[in-house]
Amino acid sequence: MDELRVNKVFAGFLFSGLLLMAGIKISDVMVPHQELAQNSYVIEVAETTKVSASAPVENSPKPILAMIADADxxxxxKISKKCSACHVFDAGGKNKVGPALWNIVNRPMGAVDGYSYSTALAGFGGNWDYQSLNAFLLKPKAYINGTKMNFAGLKKSKDRVNLIAWMRTKADSPAVLPTADDIAAEGAN
Ligand code: HEC
Structure with a gap:
């Protein structure tokens, strides 16, 4: 083989190598890598917030019933000031951003006349007893997924206890205090 021929062979190799690389690059551009919209295998994870009558376990607050009677x-x-931008607690109070809260303890959920509730709250069902208030006020949107109450929640159980006990007094006839049986049942949950 003369030198020229060797060069040509080399050039041929080089050129085809280049073509191959260019080809790969072009196909990359023409068919971009696509992110899958969804994992191709779906991992089943239980929803953390279900619209159901019972509070989801992850958001279950600490028991409070034993502390209601001796609350401050x-x-x-004072804590109720955090609510007063949206709620009136006094007798005959009007609906504001949120519904009037006179007589709230043990009242059916979503039952204030003339207030337009979210479908999430309207369809939730049940009464605002001590425990549902405790769970709701810890994290409203976790307890009632889809509620339009824009309030992050009261993290400290003490704050919730004191507030709920005070809310109990804002009623024509305050709800009965938790009985020893109620307290024992709550602890057993
Ligand atoms: C930013 C306004 C806002 C604040 C602050 C707020 N709420 Fe609400 N609250 C709402 C709205 C709006 C609703 C109606 C929610 C729905 O329909 O989903 C509501 C609903 C409620 C309900 C259900 C009433 C019913 O008739 O079923 C309770 C109980 C309640 N709030 C208590 C409180 C308490 C206690 C606080 C203070 C710790 C508070 N809220 C702070 C806006 C607010």
Whole structure:
């Protein structure tokens, strides 16, 4: 083989190598890598917030019933200032951004006349007893998925206890205090 021929063979190799690389690049551009919209295999994860009558376990607050009777009502009233931008607690109070809350403890959920509730709250079902208030006020949107109450929640159980005990007094006839049986049942849950 003369030198020229060797060169040509080399050039041929080089050129086809280049073509191959260019081809790969072009196909990359023409068919871009696509992110899968969804995992091709779906991992089943239980929904953390279900619209159901019982609070989801992940968001279950600490028991409070044993503390209601001895709660600090003055402290509860102070906490209620966090709600007063949207709620009136007094007798005859009007609906604001949120519904009027006189007589709220043990009242059916979503039952204030003339207030337009979210479908999530309207369809939730049940009464605002101590425990549902406790769970709701911990994290409203976790307890009632889809509620339009824009409030992050009260993290400290003490704050919730004091507030709920104070809310109990804002009623024509305050709800009965939790009985020893109620307290024992709550602890057993
Ligand atoms: C930013 C406004 C806002 C704040 C602050 C707020 N709420 Fe609400 N609240 C709402 C709205 C709006 C609703 C109606 C929710 C729905 O229909 O989903 C509501 C609903 C409720 C309900 C259900 C009433 C019923 O008739 O079923 C309770 C109980 C309640 N709020 C208590 C409180 C308490 C206690 C606080 C303070 C710790 C508070 N909210 C703070 C806006 C607010």
């Amino acid at each position: 009502l003055g402290a509860g009233e």
